[in-house]
Amino acid sequence: MLKYQNKTKSLASRFIKYVQIDTQSDPESTTSPSTEKQKNLGKVLVKELLELGITDAHLDDFGYVYATIPSNTNKQVPVICFCSHMDTSPDCSGEFVKPIIHANYQGEDLVLPDDATVVLRMSEHKDLKNQIGNDIITASGTTLLGADNKAGLAEIMEAAAFLLENPDIRHGAIKILFTPDEEIGRGVDNVDLTKLGAEFAYTVDGETLGSLEDETFSADGATLVVNGVSSHPGFAKGKMQSAIKIISEVIHALPVDKLSPESTSGKEGFIHPVQIHGNVEQAQAGFILRDFDDELLAQHGITLETIVKDVVSNYPGTTYTLKIETQYRNMKKVLDQYPQVIEYARLAIERAGVKPLKQSIRGGTDGSRLSLMGLPCPNIFAGEHAFHGKQEWVAIQDMEKAVQTIVNIASIWEEKA
Template sequence: MDNLVERFLSYVKIDTQSDPYSNSTPSTKKQWDLAHKLVTELKEIGMQDVTIDDKAYIMATLPANTTEDIPTIGFVSHFDTTPDFSGTNVNPRIIENYNGEDIVLNKEKNIHLSPDDFEDLNLYKGQTLIVTDGTTLLGADDKAGIAEIMTAMEYLIQNPQIKHGKIRVGFTPDEEIGRGAHHFDVEKFGADWAYTMDGSQIGELEYENFNAASAVVTAKGKSVHPGYAKDKMVNAIGLLQDFMSGLPRQEVPERTSGREGFFHIHKIKGSIEDASLEMIIRDHDRERFESRKQHVAHLVEEINKQNPGYLSVKIEDQYFNMKEKVTPVMHIVEIAKAAMKSLGITPIIKPIRGGTDGSQLSYMGLPCPNIFAGGHNFHGKYEYVPVESMEKAVATIVKICELTAERSSLS
């Protein structure tokens, strides 16, 4: 555990922001900087079969230290950070023995991390927090997960008395733009199942996530002098307004929770002749998800009845609810629950209001629930992670490996 914090701090200082508008993999060259560092570190701690391919996917092996017939399990995390907020010049700060009061992130800009706004902070009084300086994100999503996996593997190597089967490790680029598993070679990885270390609060254990799609609605207009525009002008911006007014006003991220789905418009731009919006569609229930996509397509059709051909939409599926693939192998969830309980951690089973590499990997033949990495308030300047949560995540990884070996030897 001694290297955990130092390891994490070294990762977050490397800018690995991904780019949804890039067609390359990884989507940004700077992701290679951390990728190469991770390869070197995996070799230094004693991992075997360390590989990195031409798209920066990293895999490594910790061989079994017993002759028992034990399933091969894997642990996966991503090294990119979100394009939604700056990851350049991350300057993490360590707050020891947190007193439960406001934390001044940036005095100059008057930026505070307050339990009045983020009540989860109250869970961590007396603990050590790693926070931002108020100008960037932290990068605990998901560099905390990488640090935890790396530290757990090092611990197992240094403590061979803990018996375990073959363990595979995978680190991926571009998860934050929905491409983290696109080029993941499941056959090469060779695990019977895996866990992504990409959750938030200590105890989180997730095997349900949204069904997800993206949609781009494009409007073409006709510009005419506004003084003489009657029955002639077609305002592309107005067409998008008509489209947006047809979406349920309450079914948006800021008004939904749990398994409730939503429509989320996150970008809009345009002029009279050309306008477009980008949105995401989410729902845990597959039928409702399909209905939401149909609703978007139907709105475009209805608007085009009044203005034929002026509006178009492109809808693309992104990932699906992993529950369908994990439910038949629920023992992999039970092992993770047992590991947490043995460490005094109360498992928090809840659906992910988002997705992880695990959702795509599960549909690629690698069942892959998600486990907490410890961070909070991802994708922004208020992000933080308790050191004690990271330590518990390391212990959980080790215990999962140990329990998998124990249960296999008893069966």
């Protein structure tokens, strides 16, 4: 097996190029993709794929990039796909990203130059202790970096180039899929699985070196609309029932010592308010409900509605609607039916000289929904850390191991066929 070596520094070059293209998605948008600027990166990726000799690479109207690395073996190998998303989180600006390479990190505090209050400290970022001697990439302090998930994009692109440059590495047909709008939960809304034509897939969107994730939260979204009673504030006594205050009471009544993101970990789920807006007459709040267990997730919806009913019952004349919608479901129930998908990834990580870390994600990936759509799809590490904020970082050496893991996965599927 040939080992990937980043001799020309092409991996970092790809990544730095991609993060400087603003691809922030917009949850308020009704278009697909939610922001047209995501296609700017899609066009760059397609151009690079075509230059590699991948003749079917293209960007569709919905902002998806599709491409195929042809099989170079006589074996009948299942078609596998590697997937990453192009958008960055709406939580923090992704415009005018200025990536900085901190070479040969030695454990020092990394003070980001454009805002000296943004500091990466080993005491706060535990995985930095494993990065001594490595090269850390951050943004400059005023934006996120975009390692989530442009590290994955760069790694898949680099692996594709390496496989095409080294035809002695035998593999079946490999599909590449780059998606928009993952950060706002719409990453596979318009994916064409028939056109993709893959039987198994891997998202490259994980954190710590060696991580392999076969389980995600199950997720619902809830929208609460409260219709209060408006009145002139000067003559409101005994009349006004403020929808803003009523919704605030609902949020205040949520548990704080449990069922809350700030008080849960591991396999514990939560109910989390994420937005509120409105006026005295009508106000609206959005919630996300999360749990690894679907029955417990349903119970969280019941808990939320019980709290709403109790609060609103104190306000005759006020009405409400609470709508709970499915977002995605735990992919483990699907992946357990295809143990080879996980086993080959575990073996690929080991062959890259890394200890596999099989774990669950307190979140979701495109793979969550792809798995439930019939394309079993666990998540492997990309090396990204502290995503969605100004302290986001990635180590080049971790990215190199991700490239080798991708190459190994492709090779192992051929080997085991």
